[in-house]
Amino acid sequence: MLGNIFRLGIKELRSLFADRMLLIIIVWAFTAGIYAAATGMSRELHNAPVAVVDFDQSALTARIVTGLRAPWFLPPRQSTLGEMDTLLDRGEVSFAIVFPERFQRDFAAGKRPAVQVNIDATNMGQSFIGASYIRNIITEELQYEAGVRSTDLPLNLVARVRFNPNLNGLWFGGVMEVINNITLLSIVLVGAAFIREREHGTLEHLLVMPLSAFEIMAGKVWANALVVLIAATLSLRFIVQLLMDIPIAGSVSLFVAGAALYLFSTASIGIFLGTLARSMPQFGLLIILVILPLQLLSGGVTPRESMPLLVQQIMEAAPTPHFISFAQAVLFRGAGIELVWPQLLAIAGIGAIFFGIALARLRKTVAQAQ
Amino acid sequence: MSDTVLARFSGVALRYGAVQALAPLDLVLPAGQTVGFIGPDGVGKSSVLALLAGARKLQTGTLTVFDGDMRDARFRARIQPRIAYMPQGLGRNLYPTLSVDENITFFARLFGQGRAERRARIDELLAATGLTPFRDRPAMKLSGGMKQKLGLCCALIHDPDLLILDEPTTGVDPLSRRQFWELIDRIRARRPGMSVVVATAYMEEAARFDTLVAMNDGAVIGHGSPDELRAHTGEDSLEAVFVALLPEGSAHRREKLVIPPHSGQGEIAIRAEGLTQRFGDFTAVNAVSFEIQRGEIFGFLGSNGCGKTTTMKMLTGLLPPTEGRAELFGKTVDARNLDSRRQVGYMSQAFSLYGELTVRQNLELHAQLFHLPAAEIGPRIDALVARFALARYLDLPAAELPLGIRQRLSLAVAVVHSPALLILDEPTSGVDPVARDEFWALLVELSRENGVTIFISTHFMNEALRCDRISLMHAGRVLASDTPAALQASRGAATLEDAFIDYLSEAAGTAGAPPTDAPAQPPTAAHNDRPPPWFSLGRLLGYAWRETLELRRDPIRLVFALLGSVLLMFMLGYGITLDVENLHFGVHDQDDSPESRAYVQTFSGSRYFIETPPVRSPADMERRMLTGELALVIDIPPRFGADLRSGRAPEVAIWVDGAMPFRGETIRGYAEGTHARFLSEMIRSRTGVSPDLLPTDIEVRYRYNQDFKSIYAMVPAVIPMLLIFIPAILMALGVVREKELGSITNLYVTPVSRLEFLLGKQLPYVAVSMFSFFALVAQAVWIFEVPLKGSLWLLSAAALPYVIATTGIGLLISTFTRSQIAALAGTAILTLLPTVQFSGLTEPVSGLEGAGYVIGQLWPASYFLTISRGEFTKALDFATVWPSLRALLIFGPVLIALSVMLLRKQED
Incomplete structure (x- = not known):
């Protein structure tokens, strides 16, 4: 049996390597794709565009404006009240600060002149964080101006960020993109390879040989999973760790072992989808229907605990949230196997269920194809 | 135009990779005649025909057709309306889900025929081919013979001066074959000026042609009328003529095949009892029963689609019968029994080996899967390669082999494990006579010497004659079953073919027979020598119409596209939320005083935080933070309460999980805010005055989304996302699927331009996407x-313009990929990342940097997202939206222009 699975897998690899364009796409996904995702995206405040409407034009307001610095803010644009609305409307700036006339003089006189901060709240994540940054910058400058020190308070707070002390978004984006590509490629490659066998009649050929459906599926799963696993591991080692110099807290081998398990379950989902779709165009649409929720609702883009409970419960049935939770624990926080085994168990269990369903559907599909 | 010369090849050579397909060829083809190319498979016949049709790109040498240079694209465009080309393979350039009528209409539109002209011509052609009763039947449900007649209708719709037919009758039953050639003769009689160029492997057909070109190994070995060739070689039958023309040393073995009689006694190898198969309300096989003895060669004859293949599938266990049962060697066929499969070698009708693997790899794979001992695999493969003459092709991918060679390979694979029973479904379709004889020699050897039982279906009468017994099948039933001689005698027919046609005509009634008295007018030549316009809306709409029909025939895909986006909108609209809430925190309270408890109370009372059991120790904290259970840990020092009371300014430490940076940032912000609230409450309760923690008032105004609710930000952003993924995926398979399934040939040989082809295919998907948008x-x-x-x-x-751009992305990917898998994977990978990360879904494009910024600027979703959010939340006016709209307008034309540049109008 193992011999057959091995042979079928080798056949699978040969088919894969014969499609040059497909190989280029895989390589692109795990190199340039990762690099672009990591360096281009930062979900924390980064290069936020600000406009300033300064009716005071005083030294104090100038100092506050210089406080809006890189990398958090782009150099602020001076504008008029009228322009400000257009800039916000077009989404060219996310924040607009308005200093009233005689701001400095009134402040010195203790009149507490109001500063207005306009925020484009359609960019949810940034607007909240940006608002608190702007508030802190204004407060600090004004306290300095007034000669007040914040340590005069009766209770102090020391906030420490663990695992990524500078909250560098590069770390997160790069690693999550590796995971996104693992999910996407494994499902597409296995599912599409399965449909191709059916469209070309080779599946029928395999089913009249002394091979079990289990062997046919296992061969597909291991070969495609192996290719994705190797690509992902190399990408993590060379692109993420070496080229982008992103520190990885935990054990890469533990991650790879978990990824292998995860690939088993996504590849099984791929075959399952392949048995559902009757043609490649249908499969293409199914893929979108499945991949989008897997990528966007599994905790890799926004935190899961904030999602509606129903969405959380539905996603519980997919392996991806468990894998992302596992990967974040291992790669970012340095957790060991003794802490992450429940996730591994969940991934394996879900994978086994999908594998079982796909197996049961396999013969039925061939009969359907007539 | 000279009246006598159709085409002139001089020094035309062709090379596929390392293989020389055509040696430099010098040949003049006469006009107004039927020219037949004969020869074994893989000798270059198809290549010559494809060059002649302009479907394949000329590599070296010059080729003139109708006195013009075929290298000149403008000349080709001008003469394409005068040429019709039917490629090899049954119905390969037809559209399986379209009906007979729709297929012909599509071709008529490509040649710019108006409705009235089209209707008249289609009626004539259908009447002439006897297809009128079947005009509404989808092409995929036609028998092979009918498919070829339909292909002929499609080819003749525009009155070509040159008709090119590549093995038009391969795999077609004898009755249909006879009708097909009668049809061609009638058409020629009415249009004497038309030239017909045919490639065939049937030597008996070759006798009909005016001029023959015999080819071998990429070179012409004989040229002349059948009589001239007979006289030249001194042979009588054309098969013998061909062999005599072969150069010295390469002559194939030509002994007469002698089949020793079958003993007639033996155990039953196959028994079928009342086998019935229904698909829905269609009965494919109706109560078929037979018995086949061990070592017998049993033949199955019948027209295409009569149930032969379905019967064979039931015998292999691929299809469980609806009724009745099948036994192999006394055991009921059971799909799960692996041992019984080891006894069977099966060859399906359609080529079903791995096209991307080489000949050697295919043979090895099957030998290994049947568990041949490792030491025997090498010699076994060598023997098979020698037997089937595959040595030349050993390291070529199977997909690149000519039809006949592929069939030979399939045969070799079916017998690799020396099975006790062979089930062969039309194994010799498209195989040349020489190779067919060799194959039969092997079958006879297997049957008579090794006692292998052989169950074979065929269209060749000389093969049927070699069987011990044959069954005639029609419309799911067995008409007669006996030895060939007995069947022939029972009808008093001169040949088995006549007997067979007699049986078939009787069973089919008049439905399948051509109306010999058909009033078919000679298709009137409506030729004008005006070159076709370079751009034609009619052709474009022809493709759009056809694509729409195909989409409508696949309702599942349409429903997916529309319902799928609604479903995804629900999941994503509610699911993607940028609110950070429900954060689990733990407290490591080393003081446990009323003050510390009050401090913690401020946190657990907040809607952002959820308290979990206390943290007992630093090790506990470590563990719970590592697993991600706790997003925040509050560490309250000993003597917190006492210090606070006495004004010694204690320090609370918080630990924030920074694994997800933006979430960490938000948690820190919330924690600091909650801390400040505690502080001001405390000061107020002590002094009665609200403290001014801030030196001045900062008025924060959240514009466009006052409630600061995620849904208002996300729903307008999900629309652009869904309108990129689904249209791009729908479109991505558009071109590449035609490449994989073969109908791309129609782009190569009809006057349709690349722009018309692409726009025509795109149009229906733009309509579907707009519907989805609303x-x-x-x-x-x-x-x-x-x-x-x-x-x-x-x-x-x-x-x-946005959906024109997004379908354009799919179109572009579709033009440069070669397989559907690559197109799918490529579209998914290339669209997901820029849309999710770089188009402003979670942060504005202006805040991106490096590659992300550039990609964001070059990605249509960025612009439409700005407009969608702007219109939903900000009520922007035209002037404000214009810069983004202008950018969107550019994408579509650029993408389509790139696709046109990458698409080839000829096969390389």
Whole structure:
């Protein structure tokens, strides 16, 4: 049996390597794709565009404006009240600060002149964080101006960020993109390879040989999973760790072992989808229907605990949230196997269920194809 | 134009990779005649025909057709309306889900025929081919013979001066074959000026042709009328003529095949009892029973689609019978029994080996899967390669082999494990006579010497004659079953073929027979020598019409595209939330005083935080933070309460999980805010005065989304996302699927231009996407209750160029990939990342940097997202939207122009 699975897998690899364009796409996904995702995206405040409407034009307001610095803010644009609305409307700036006339003089006189901060709240994540940054910058400058020190308070707070002390978004984006590509490629490659066998009649050929459906599926799963696993591991080692110099807290081998398990379950989902779709165009649409929720609702883009409970419960049935939770624990926080085994168990269990369903559907599909 | 010369090849050579397909060829073809190319498979016949049709690109040498140079693209465009080309393979350039009528209509539109002209011509052609009763039947449900007649109708719709037929009768039953050639003769009689060029492997057909070109190994070995060739070689039958023409040393073995009689006694190898198979309300096989003895060669004859293949599938266990049962060697066929499969070798009708593997790899794979001992695999493969003459092709991918060679390979694979029973479904279709004889020699050897039982279906009468017994099948039933001689005698027919046609005609009634008295007018030559216009809306709409029909025939895909986007909108609209809430925190309280408890109370009372059991120790904290259970840990030092009371300014430490940076940032912000609230409460309760923690008032105004609710930000952003993925995926398979399935040939040989082809295919998907757009907007407004503050008109005006751009992305990917898998994977990978990360979904494009910024600027979703959010939340006017709209307008034309440049109008 193992011999057959091995042979079928080798056949699978040969088919894969014969499609040059497909190989280029895989390589692109795990190199340039990762690099672009990591360096281009930062979900924390980064290069936020600000406009300033300064009716005071005083030294104090100038100092506050210089406080809006890189990398958090782009150099602020001076504008008029009228322009400000257009800039916000077009989404060219996310924040607009308005200093009233005689701001400095009134402040010195203790009149507490109001500063207005306009925020484009359609960019949810940034607007909240940006608002608190702007508030802190204004407060600090004004306290300095007034000669007040914040340590005069009766209770102090020391906030420490663990695992990524500078909250560098590069770390997160790069690693999550590796995971996104693992999910996407494994499902597409296995599912599409399965449909191709059916469209070309080779599946029928395999089913009249002394091979079990289990062997046919296992061969597909291991070969495609192996290719994705190797690509992902190399990408993590060379692109993420070496080229982008992103520190990885935990054990890469533990991650790879978990990824292998995860690939088993996504590849099984791929075959399952392949048995559902009757043609490649249908499969293409199914893929979108499945991949989008897997990528966007599994905790890799926004935190899961904030999602509606129903969405959380539905996603519980997919392996991806468990894998992302596992990967974040291992790669970012340095957790060991003794802490992450429940996730591994969940991934394996879900994978086994999908594998079982796909197996049961396999013969039925061939009969359907007539 | 000279009246006598159709085409002139001089020094034309062709090379596929390392293989020389055509040696430099010098040949003049006469006009107004039927020219037949004969020879074994893989000698270059198809290549010559494809060059002649302009479907394949000329590599070296010059080829003139109708006195013009075929290298000149403009000349080719001008003469394409005068040429019709039917490629090899049954119905390969037809569209399986379209009906007979629709297929012909599509071709008529490509040649710019008006409705009235089209209708008249289609009626004539259908009547002439006897297809009138079947005009509404989908092409995929036609028998092979009918498919070829339909292909002929499609080819003749525009009155060509040159008709090119590549093995038109391969795999067609004898009755249909006879009808096909009678049809060609009638057409020629009416249009004497038309030239017909045919490639065939049937030597008996070759006798009909005016001129023959015999080819071998990429070179012409004989040229002349059948009589001239007979006289030249001194042979009588054309098969013998061909062999005599072969150069010295390469002559194939030509002994007469002698079949020793079958003993007639033996155990039953196959028994079928009342086998019945129904698909829905269609009965494919109706109560078929037979018995086959061990070592017998049993033949199955019948027209295509009569149930032969289905019967064979039931015997292999691929299809469980609806009724009745099948036994192999006394055991009921059971799909799960692996041992019984080891006894069977099966060859399916369609080529079903791995096209991307080489000949050697295919043979090895099957030998290994049948568990041949490792030491025997090498010699076994060598023997098979020698037997089937595959040595030349050993390291070529199977997909690149000519039809006949592929069939030989399939045969070799079916017998690799020396099975006790062979089930062969039309194994010799498309195989040349020489190779067929060799194959039969092997079958006879297997049957008579090794006792292998052989169950074979065929269209060749000389093969049927070699069987011990044959069954005639028609419409799911067995008409007669006996030895060939007995069947022939029972009808008093001169040949088995006549007997067979007699049986068939009787069973089929008049339905299948051509109306010999058909009033078919000679298709009137409506030729004008005007070159076709370089751009024709009619051709474009022809493709759009056809694509729409195909889409409508696949309702599942249409429903997926529309319902799928609504479903995704629900999941994503509610699911993607940028609110950070429900954060689990733990407290490591080393003081446990009323003050510390009050401090913690401020946190657990906040809607952002959820308290979990206390943290007992630093090790506990470590563990719970590592697993991600705790997003925040509050560490209260000993003597916190006492210090606070005595004004010694204690210090609370908090630990924030920074694994997800933006979440960490938000947690820190929330924690600091909660801390400040505790502080001001405390000061107020002590002094009675609210403290001014800030030196001045900062008025924060959240614009466009006062409630600061995620849904108002996300729903308008999900619409652009869904309108990129689904249209791009729908479109991505558009071109590449035609490449994989073969209908791309129609682009090569009809006057349709690349631009018309691409735009025509794109149009229906743009319509579907716009429909989906309106459904999504309705859903946003009525179900999510996100008000559309701006103008629906403006939003729609932006949506149209946007979906043209997104379908354009799919189109572009489709033109440069070669397989559907690569197109799918490529579209998914290339669209997901820029859309999710770089188009402003979670942060504005202006805040991106490096590659992300550039990609964001070059990605249509960025612009439409700005417009969608702007119209939904900000009610922007035209002037404000214009810069984004202008950018959107550019994408579509650029993408389509790139696709046109990458698409080839000829096969390389």
